Amino acid sequence: MxxxxxxxxxxxxxxxxxxxxxxxxxxxxxxxxxxxxxxxxxxxxxxxxxxGHPLEHVLGWAEFDGLRITVGPGVFVPRRRTEFLLHQAAALARPGAVVVDLCCGSGALGAALAARTGPVELHAADVEPAAVRCARRNVTGTGRVYEGDLFEPLPGTLRGRVEILLANVPYVPTDDVGLLPPEARVHEPRVALDGGPDGLDVLRRVAAEAPHWLAPGGHLLVETSERQAARAEETLARHGLTTRVAASDELYATVVVATRAGDIP
Structure with missing residues (x-):
């Protein structure tokens, strides 16, 4: 038997x-x-x-700012420290604001900002098809999600109108990716982690285009590491944006907030 x-x-x-x-x-x-x-x-x-699969991939969801965000295999898992970026954005946003979530991954940032602020005109984009599928589930009824590289898939009608630009770009230096926990380096897309030799390659690309998409007085918010913050500020300032750094010891998070003051230089 x-x-x-x-x-x-x-x-x-x-x-x-x-x-x-x-x-x-x-x-x-x-x-x-x-x-x-x-x-x-x-x-x-x-x-x-x-x-060794991430718990969030096993469950099919991650908790982010009190929301259950759908995630799946091959999708970047939103980190708790990124809630600090969300809180900084929520302090600047208004109901009805035009919001863009670049490198959106699962769409957690945009979805959570809309939940905190009230209805916004939300547009999100990511280059990874798996991430786009998750993001479309997470922002259903809240916004639109586009597949493509950074600003490329966004409708041109957004140029000069974006009030809040969320850009949680990859910022891990290439040589440090191998030092990440296996859950990240094996099961999350490298494109969502690897920021180039100094971790700022994608930020530089965002900084070069952001002033043309931001409305006067619009804000760009990016997460970075404490040691990269000064160089990130310099990069953004070179494109005519005024900058400040916000940090949270509790969440071990550093955010650079860059603002378009007026006319594009």
Whole structure:
């Protein structure tokens, strides 16, 4: 007589996750158990997590500023520290503002800003097809999502009208990508992580075009590292934008806010 394996229990799930190095094994087990529809799905989800897949990819969602944001394999997982960029943007935005979310990934920033501010005219773009599919689910009824490189897919009617430009560009220096946790470097798209030799390549491209898309008084917000902040400010200032740096010790987050004061230089 063949024996049918017993379905996983909370205890066995916690043990498996802890053995795989999951620091918060109990919390993760509860989330996986709640998301699994049946024992087979539970076993598959635990297997993926034990194999090193990000918890958010296993669950199919990530929490961001109190929202459940759909994510999937090959999609950048929104980080909690990026909520600081969101808070900076929310302090500057108004209901009905024209908002662009570049390098939008799952669309978390744009969706959360709309939830905080009220209805906005939201446009989001990403170069990764998997990210675009997720973003379209997350901003349904809130905005439009375009597939393409930075500003290229955006409608030309937005030029000179953007009040809030969110650009959570990749800023990890190329040589440091290999130092990232396996969850990121193996399971997230490299294009969402690698910012070039000094981590600022994509920021430079955004800075060069942003003044032509921003409305007078419009704001560009970018996340960077503390050590890159001064160079990021210099890059943005070279294109006629006034800049300031905001930082959060609690979230270990650094954001550069650049503003178009008036006419494009």
């Amino acid at each position: 063949s024996l049918v394996p017993a379905p996983p229990t909370r205890s066995t799930v916690v043990t498996a996750l802890r053995s795989a190095g999951c620091v918060f094994a109990e919390d993760e087990a509860d989330l996986i158990l709640a998301a699994a529809g049946d024992p087979a799905a539970l076993a598959a989800m635990v297997g993926r997590r034990v194999a």
